[in-house]
Amino acid sequence: MKKYGDNLFQIGEAAKILGVTRKAILVYEEMGLLTPAVKDKDSGFRYYSADNLAQIRSIRSLQTLGLSLKEVAEYYYDTENIDAHLQRLLELRAGLDRNIQTLQTRAVRQGDLTVHSTALPRQVCFCRRYQCRDTAEAAVNLRSTYIAAARTGLMSKTLRFFTMRMTPDPNVLDLMCCIPVEEHFDGPERMEFAETSALCVYYRGPYEGIGDAVRALAVYVQEHGVQTTGPFRSIYLEGPPNRGENSGDYITQVSVPVKDLRGEQR
Structure with a gap:
């Protein structure tokens, strides 16, 4: 050891x-x-x-x-x-x-929950699912998954890691932690994600508030009759590594895959 x-x-x-x-x-x-x-x-x-x-x-x-x-x-x-x-x-x-x-x-400013159209890339991920009591436990589990993916020697050097909410209730942290890896990774943790259209909110603030962005996006989807095609994702753009303990400046892309939105402007 x-x-x-x-x-x-x-x-x-x-x-x-x-x-x-x-x-x-x-x-x-x-x-x-x-x-x-x-x-x-x-x-x-x-x-x-x-x-x-x-x-x-x-x-x-x-x-x-x-x-x-x-x-x-x-x-x-x-x-x-x-x-x-x-x-x-x-x-x-x-x-x-x-x-x-x-x-x-x-x-993006704190409190700005404007909905945008985006696209999520095709990717292969190293994934583990956890039932988390709170955000602190979720962070520990995400870090543990990241370390395990790094140990494979096949972790992607460009794509962002993310979590998926496996239940629709934004208050429940049933999370799939996903770390992008190289295409030829073939371990039991492998999951493949297709390229897809999506709607997203760029949420600025501590991770404890991500549920608010999920709720705002869910309301938008319901009010506009948008057909979703997968769970909500939290894609971590700016966080502890380069923002330290200044959690007010963390930026997370909260997104949801949807039926093809090409040609629509939001």
Whole structure:
């Protein structure tokens, strides 16, 4: 058993899982973009949590868009110039529409439950189902699923992880935790999701309030006679890895698959 338990990753493991170099991880630390969960004072060895791995993925995603590490730091910590950062991404928009949409969601304000049309991608996921007492237990189970998916060595480096509400009652946390993995993953936890039209709400705030966004979306679906084709999903766009304990700035895309909406504007 590892000195600090099985839920932490050594730097070599983290680098291999995420497809980055050890040097890149150390540079992220030097830039103040990443802090290891544990740094052993005696050996100097670093150990990384699931949140650390998610943060590294987020940094790499922004670099892939064309942002420098200095710009990545500004993206995370400069809340006064969001428009300028958005413009920078718009200049790089060819082939990056999905990533640009993610940045645009940062402008959503608390209490804004506007319904949007969107599309959910085809993906293969590592999935585990849990009956959770509360949001804190749900977070523990999601992190546990993330770690198990990471251990396969096949976790997707681009697609977002999410949970599905397996019952229609927004007060019940019967959740399927879904971590996107590579197409050829064939374990018992494999679930395949087709590309689909969807309606969504970009919810800004702590996870305890996601039920409000689910209710708002459910009311919209009912009032407009929209045919749903699957459970409600909570897709985690901005959370603890890069927002720390500032839960008021967490952004979650609450979505529901629906019958084809092409040609409709909402």
